[in-house]
Structures are given as structure tokens and as C-alpha cells.
Amino acid sequence: MQNLGFTRSSNKQDHILQTPDTFVRAPLPGMLDATAIIHIAPARGAGFTQYTVEFEAGGSFIPGPTQTFIYVLEGQLTAGEQTLGPNHYAYLPEGTEVEVSAQDSARAVFIEKPCNDLDSGDPEPFSGSEQAVTSTPLAGDDALQVRTLFPDDPAYDFAVNTMEYQPGARLSMVEIHVMEHGLLMLEGEGIYRLGDHWYPVKAGDFIWMAPYCPQWFGAFGKTPAKYLIYKDWNRHPLA
Secondary structure (H helix, E strand, O other), X not given: OOOOOOOXXXXXXXXXXXXXXXXXXXXXXXXXXXXXXXXXXXXXXXXXXXXXXXXXXXXXXXXXXXXXXXXXXXXXXXXXXXXXXXXXXXXXXXXXXXXXXXXXXXXXXEEEEOOOOXXXXXXXXXXXXXXXXXXXXXOOEEEEEEEEOOOOOOOOOEEEEEEEEOOOOEOOOOEOOOOOEEEEEEEOEEEEEEOOEEEEEEOOOEEEEOOOXXXXXXXXXXXXXXXXXXXEOOOOOOO
């Protein structure tokens, strides 16, 4: 129930915090028995689009013609000939037309971005399981583990990682950089600094960070905090 207009959500010049109580659902073209929550899009100044699709049993969706990354949150999806369960992911190059369908209810993250190839080779489709990716400590901190879901290949002009923080773990510095981010909290809770603002965040929240937005995160609580994070990558800023 709405609490007299209160929300943790915030819309600032260089960042957005979008909490589940403010999610608006609407179908996109190509959807059947499915609906989308658009978290960020070029209408807000982003260079990519990120949304969550909620599939009913038997629901289906054909993503647009741009390159698309899919990460399954709940349930099971079929993408072409691939079957993707929770924490599985797939990348579809630009121009790929694949129907994504669910036999039972399911939820998944979709990230779409126009391709900036710059003669760096053609990106190949791939898929995998996050748990099968070897995690590495960030800046030597074993309490903060990163899993890189994209190949280390300049053909890909964006990257998606998961980052997992043990309770009390935190970024070692406030970051300010040219990349923008789309971030979905998957587990746990913590505090995010965005610009000059500090926000309590938890599983289910979405954050967009514009280029050069000051950013920092620290985890708290009794369980690890984990998020899925997008960034533009492998291209010169003048491209």
C-alpha cells in the first residue's frame, strides 16, 4: 500500500534510484503474455536500455534488432535452441531475431544497446551460467568478488558483471569515471553514495549512474549483497 507519497526512489541529474514500489509495467511490441518494467532508456539520457520482463506461463517476447543481453532472475526461459535457468545468461548480436519464451512464469533482465563496432570484429553470440564463471577479488579484497560475464574481446562494446560483497565489505574508493552504469540489486542490502546523496538500497532496487557520477557502495546486514552491473566498454570516448 502506498504510504502517503513516500518512496526511497530518487531522480537526480546524474543518477536514478528506482525502487519496486515505483515500478510501472507495460507491454512492449513483440510481447505475448509478458510485460516490461523499463528501468532506464535513452529518453532519460542513457546510451542503452535496461528493463525487466515478467513472463506469464506460455509468455514470449522477440527482442528488438539491437544487441541484447539476457540474465534470468527466476524461472526458466528458452531463447532459440537454448534453455536458460536462474543466473544463466545469453548474448544476442545485433540483427539476431530470437523468440524468448517461458513455459511457466519467469523473470529476466534485458539490456539492449546499439552496436558501436569500429572495425573491431563481429561479436559472437554466447551463453553461460554465472556460477560457472570464476570469481576474482576486486583490488585484492577477498570479501568483494567479481564475476565477468562477457568475453575479454574488443568486439564487445559493453560489459556485464556481478559483484558480491560480504557483510561489511565496501568499495575502496569513490569512483568517478566516463562509463555509465545500470545496476540491479540481486541480493542483500547496503548503502550507495550517488553524487552527493546517500541511499539505503536492497534486493530489487535499480540504479542508473550517468558518466562521471560519484559512486561508492558498502554492504551491511547478515547476508552478502550482490548486484548485476552494466557498463559501456572497449571504445574510445570520441567514438
